[in-house]
Amino acid sequence: MTSITEVTVHDVRFPTAASGDGSDAINRGDYSATYVELSTDDGPTGAGFTFTNGRGNEITCAAVDALAHHVRGRTVQEVTVEPVAFWRSLVADVQLRWLGPEKGVIHMATGALVNAVWDLRAKLAGKPMWRYLAELPTDELVANVDFRHITDALTPDEAAAILDKGRDGLADRLALLEREGFPSYTTSVGWLGYPDDKVRALTREAYAQGWRAMKMKVGGPPADDLRRARIIRSEIGPDALLMMDANQVWDVDEAITNMTALAEVDPYWIEEPTHADDILGHARIARAMDELAGGRCRVATGEVAANKVIFKQLLQAEAIGVMQIDACRVGGVNEVLAEMLLAAKFGVPICPHAGGVGLCEYVQHLAIFDYLRVGASLEGRMVEYVDHLHEHFVDPVRTRDGRYLLPAAPGYSATMRPESIATFRFPDGPAWR
Ligand SMILES: [Mg+2]
Numbered sequence: 499m500t501s502i503t504e505v506t507v508h509d510v511r512f513p514t515a516a517s518g519d520g521s522d523a524i525n526r527g528d529y530s531a532t533y534v535e536l537s538t539d540d541g542p543t544g545a546g547f548t549f550t551n552g553r554g555n556e557i558t559c560a561a562v563d564a565l566a567h568h569v570r571g572r573t574v575q576e577v578t579v580e581p582v583a584f585w586r587s588l589v590a591d592v593q594l595r596w597l598g599p600e601k602g603v604i605h606m607a608t609g610a611l612v613n614a615v616w617d618l619r620a621k622l623a624g625k626p627m628w629r630y631l632a633e634l635p636t637d638e639l640v641a642n643v644d645f646r647h648i649t650d651a652l653t654p655d656e657a658a659a660i661l662d663k664g665r666d667g668l669a670d671r672l673a674l675l676e677r678e679g680f681p682s683y684t685t686s687v688g689w690l691g692y693p694d695d696k697v698r699a700l701t702r703e704a705y706a707q708g709w710r711a712m713k714m715k716v717g718g719p720p721a722d723d724l725r726r727a728r729i730i731r732s733e734i735g736p737d738a739l740l741m742m743d744a745n746q747v748w749d750v751d752e753a754i755t756n757m758t759a760l761a762e763v764d765p766y767w768i769e770e771p772t773h774a775d776d777i778l779g780h781a782r783i784a785r786a787m788d789e790l791a792g793g794r795c796r797v798a799t800g801e802v803a804a805n806k807v808i809f810k811q812l813l814q815a816e817a818i819g820v821m822q823i824d825a826c827r828v829g830g831v832n833e834v835l836a837e838m839l840l841a842a843k844f845g846v847p848i849c850p851h852a853g854g855v856g857l858c859e860y861v862q863h864l865a866i867f868d869y870l871r872v873g874a875s876l877e878g879r880m881v882e883y884v885d886h887l888h889e890h891f892v893d894p895v896r897t898r899d900g901r902y903l904l905p906a907a908p909g910y911s912a913t914m915r916p917e918s919i920a921t922f923r924f925p926d927g928p929a930w931r
Contacts, residue, residue, distance in 0.1 A: 499573045499574075499575055500538050500539065500540055500541040500573060500574045500575070500618075500622060501538060501539045501540075501571065501572070501573050501574075502536045502537070502538055502544070502569055502570060502571065502572050502573070502574070502615075502618070503537050503538060503539050503570070503571075504536070504537040504570065505534065505535075505536055505537075505562075505566035505569050505570050505611070506534070506535045506537070507532060507533065507534050507535075507559050507562045507563060507566070507610075508531075508532075508533040508534075508535070508559075508919050508923055509530070509532065509533075509555050509556065509559045509923060509924045510530060510531045510532075510533050510547075510555075510855075510914070510918070510919055510922050510923055510924070511528045511529075511530040511531075511552060511555055511922060511924040511930070512528055512529045512530065512855065512887060512890075512922055512929075513528050513929060513930075514527070514528055514529045514886070514887075515527050515528050515552070522689065522690050522715040522717065522743065522745040524717070524745045524746060524747055525551060525745065526691075527551040527552040528551065528552040529549070529551065529854055529855045529887060530549070530550045530551060530552055530554070530555040530855065530924075531547040531548070531549060531550070531555070531855040531856060531914070532547055532548045532550055532555055532558040532559050532562055532606070532607065532610050533545070533546075533547040533610075533914055533919065534546045534547060534562055534610045534611055534614045535614070536569065536614045536615065536618055538574075538618065541574070541618070541621070541622055542618065542621040542622065542908075542909075543618075543913075544614040544615060544617045544618030544621070545614055545617050545909070545910070545912040545913040545914065546609075546610045546611060546612070546613035546614025546615070546616070546617055546826075546830070546910070546912055547610050547613070547614075547826065547855070547856060547912060547914075548606040548607065548609050548610040548613075548826040548827075549826055549854040549855050549856065549857055550606070555924065557603050558603055558606050558607050558610070561594075561597075561603050561604050561606070561607030562607040562610055562611060564594060564607070565588055565591065565594065565604075565607055565608060565611055566611070568584075568587045568588050568591065568611075569588075569611050569614075569615065572584070574615070574618055574619060574622060577615055577619075578619060581641060581642040581832060582641070582642070582643070582644045582832070584615075585612065585644055585829060585830075585832045585833075586644065588608045588611060588612065588829070589605070589608055589644075589829055600804065600805040600807075600828075600829065601804035601805055602804065605804065605805065605827075605828060605829055606826065606827060608829045608830065609825075609826040609827065609828055609829050609830045609833075610826060610830075611830070612829055612830025612831065612832060612833075613825065613826060613830040613831060613860070613910060613912065614912070615830075616830060616831040616910055617909045617910040617912050617913070618909075620908055620909045620910060621908045621909040623908070624908050625908055626863065626904070626905045626906060626907060626908060626909065626911070627831075627863035627867075627905075627909065627910040627911070628862070628863040628864075628866035628867045628870070628904070628905070631831075631863070631867040631871070632668070632672075632866075632867050632870040632871050636658050636661040636662050636665075637658070639657075639661050639835065639871075640654050640657050640658050640661065642831070642832050642835055643657060643832060643835050643836045643839065644832065644833070644836065645657075645836070647806070647807050647810075648806055648807065648810050648836060648840065650810075651810045651813065651814060651840060651843065651844075652810075652836075652839055652840050652843050656839075656843060657839045660839055660842045660843065660872060661839075661871060661872065663874070664870065664871035664872055664874050665871070666874075667874070668870055668871065671869060671870055671874065672870060675866060675869070675870075675904055676904060678901060679897070679898055679899075679901030679902050679903045679904070680862065680865055680866055680869070680879075680881055680901055680902040680904075681711075681876060681879060681880045681881070681900070681901055682709075682711075682880055682881045682882065682883040682897065682900055682901055682902050683709065683711030683712060683713055683739065683741065683849075683880045683881075683882060683883065683900075684704050684709045684711075684712050684713070684882075684883045684884070684885070684900070685712075685713045685743075685853055685882055685883070685884045686700060686704065686883070686884050686885045686886075687700040687701045687704050687712050687713075687714065687730065688700075688701075688712070688713065688714025688715055688726060688730060689715055690715040690717070690718055694725070694726065694729060697714075697726055697729055697730065698729050698730075698733060701729070701730050701733040701734060702733050705733060705734055705738070707899075707900065708898075708899035708900040708901075709738075709883075709900040710734075710737070710738045710739065710900060711738060711739035711740075711741065711766070711880055711900075712730060712734060712738065712739070712740060712741070713740075713741040713742070713743055713769070713882070714726060714727060714730055714740065714741070714742055714743070715742075715743050715744075715745065716742045716743065716744050716756070716760065716768075717744040717745055717747035717748065720756050720759055723742075723756070723760060724759060724760060724762075724763075727740065727742070727760055727763040727765075728763060730763075731763040731764070736764070739766040740763060740764065740765055740766060741765060741766050741767045741768075741769060741798070742757075742760065742765045742767070742768050742769065743768075743769040743770060744756075744768065744769065744770055744771050744772075745769075745770050746770045746771075746772060746773050746774055746802075748771055748772050749772060750771075750772050750776065750779040750782055750783060753768070753771035753772050753783050754782075754783060754786040754790075757771070757783075757786075757787065757790065757795065758790055761790055761791055761795065764791075764794065764795075765795050766794070766795065766796065767795060767796040767797065767798040767819070767820050768783070768787065768795060768796075768797055768798070769798040769799060769820075769822065770798075770799050770801070770802075771783050771797060771799075774799060774802045774803060774804075774808075775804070775808070777808070777811045777812055777815050777817055778815065778817075780797055780799060780812060780815070780817035780818060781815040781816060781817035783797050783817075784796075784797040784816065784817050784818065784819065796818070796819030796820050797817060797818050797819055797820070798818060798819065798820035798821075798822055798849065799812065799817075799818055799821075799822060800812075800818070800821050800822030800823055800824060800851060801822050801824045801827065801851035802824070802827060803822075803824070803827065803828075804827070804828070805828055805829070805833065806828065806833050806836045806837050806840065809821065809823075809837050809840055809841075810840055813840055813841070813843075813844040813846060814844075818846060819846065820846070820847060820848075820849050820878065821837070821841045821846045821847070821848050821849070822848075822849055822850060822851045823837050823838065823841075823848055823850050823851065823861070823864065824850070824851045824857070824861075825850070825857060825860035825861050825864060826857070826860065827851075831864075834864055838864070838867075838868050838872045838873070839872060841868075841872075841873065842868075842872050842873050842874075847873065847875070847877065847878035847879050848865065848868050848873060848879065849878070849879060849880050849881065849882065850864055850865050850881050850882065851882055852881060852882035852883065852884060853882055853883075853884035854884075854887075855887050855890075856887070856890075856891060856911075856912060856914075857882075858881070858882070858883060858884065858888065858895045858902075859888070859891050859893070859894065859895055859905075859910075859911040859912060860910060860911065860912060861881055861882075862881055862895055862902045862905060862911070863905065863910060863911065865879065865881045865902075866902075866904065881902055883895075883897060883900075883902070889915075889918075890914055890915055890918035890922070891911065891912075891913065891914055891915065892907075892913040892914070892915055893905060893907040893909070893911045893913065894911075895911070
């Protein structure tokens with residue numbers, strides 16, 4: 499028996515605002531992590547976090563503290579045997595559920611705690627998270643999913659069938675990943691706060707490093723968006739993929755109008771074209787993109803999709819052609835499992851959202867597991883890559899020629915370096931004094 503004896507939360511913030519790193523049409527700020535450590539009586543320390551922005555971190559840290567009593571004193575074994583009961587203890591807390599339910603700050607705090615427990619489970623098994631998940635029996639994976647509110651789209655039997663089928667050819671798929679790594683794209687070239695010459699130089703550099711898929715931010719003045727898009731397209735040629743991300747800044751009709759102008763650079767997807775909750779709006783934009791570009795420009799969203807119910811509706815409404823799961827926006831691995839299975843049922847490829855603080859470290863495991871056991875295809879699959887803040891993690895992502903290499907260390911790659919926590923802890927770390 500391994501007991502979780504203490505839950506410690508750290509408010510860790512990185513001063514990214516000054517350089518424009520991470521700047522887009524809506525967000526400016528200091529990339530932050532609500533970082534959770536689970537101490538145990540006789541085992542490793544579990545690590546998990548949710549990604550936030552600057553002062554927002556104060557609120558998620560408070561929410562983790564409010565939920566911590568559901569985790570403190572548990573044994574890893576009881577959580578593993580009754581995972582949905584554990585998950586529901588967090589999402590259905592009789593006083594805190596009112597703050598969600600299953601959305602926003604309280605759900606992100608749940609995600610940090612749930613992910614820390616999964617990190618502990620994988621560390622105790624001595625396996626990286628992707629392998630730990632891929633090797634779990636089908637019934638155990640299904641038992642980790644809370645099907646409440648999604649059985650109209652996906653039943654436990656259907657999930658089991660998808661996971662069983664995922665066993666076919668698994669060894670071949672793993673051998674391919676070990677040889678070649680997992681495909682990715684980079685978002686580091688086109689932050690909205692970067693001047694044109696920096697965009698051009700970074701695009702050229704990324705192309706030389708092997709990336710053949712790049713994403714730029716849009717949602718500034720339309721003429722500026724088009725000018726920057728032309729710069730990137732001229733650098734990467736007609737065959738490389740160029741994706742665009744509006745970070746929800748447009749109205750539905752505005753999105754259609756602006757993408758009509760941007761169609762000349764042949765975008766592969768438009769990400770978050772409008773408000774994240776607007777499922778019918780996304781569906782309308784998706785139909786317009788089909789008419790405009792004959793299926794060449796997909797609608798992508800999901801990094802702030804509040805929960806599995808939103809994804810269910812996006813899929814049912816045929817509103818997305820790319821599903822961007824996020825590792826810590828929702829209630830941790832259990833809920834992401836539900837989302838991956840929904841995507842497989844509806845035949846929509848998953849391209850996880852990454853960047854921020856540690857999101858690349860997290861989602862590489864999810865994408866690899868999805869390929870090995872759920873989606874079982876690389877067609878249209880890429881993990882986002884952003885080249886900053888990896889140095890603060892004990893087991894940072896490794897890439898080669900624009901592809902993620904398989905993580906090997908036990909756990910979820912979420913453990914931060916103690917010296918980084920000490921330096922960037924808000925407000926008393928030396929970086930903030
Ligand atoms: Mg985005």
